[in-house]
Amino acid sequence: EIVLTQSPATLSLSPGERATLSCRASQSVSSYLAWYQHKPGQAPRLLIYDASNRATGIPPRFSGSGSGTDFTLTISSLEPEDFAVYYCQQRSSWPLLTFGGGTKVEIK
């Protein structure tokens, strides 16, 4: 089973600041990695797929990078609506999927 480890668990930042979230896989997942945003009471939202491609309608302040075992989600300048929990997810072992434990981006 592929394990995804996200860090940090919590990121305390102010609007306008840059957020850098990390996701590390226990073995290579190539570029088969996605990032999701999840807010309380809402359905998760796909942000990034295949490590670096923005999903439809996702603003350019969200970017993803990495391959193999190390991945990064960057939010270049936090907007108020960006404060949420972010998850990485791999599909390398489809149909078995795996999510990371999540990073909460909170207002400082």
Place this chain on the structure above:
Amino acid sequence: EVQLVESGGGLVQPGRSLRLSCATSGFTFSDSDVHWVRQAPGKGLEWVSGISWNSGNIGYADSVKGRFTISRDNAENSLYLQMNSLRAEDTAVYYCAKEGSRYYLDVWGKGTTVIVSS
């Protein structure tokens, strides 16, 4: 508009069974791979099970293997999750989600809540 609507959640005693349904519309369900994902209280997202468009490929998380069964009815545009031998740790919001053209979960339902308690 693409929609997925879960139903069937509720309060159930440990050891009992429950069947979740996911009604879909707005896309070609019979061409889509679909999944169940859950979130326990205070925890993160956990993938539960997935099924390919023709039911030819099915997968389960180790935590539910042997207890849960995923199925689909392409004629009814619906996805199901039969949950047997329920445990307290199965308490969660259960989401159904479809894969998009890039094989990631691009549309999700709003979830249905399952509480396993005596």
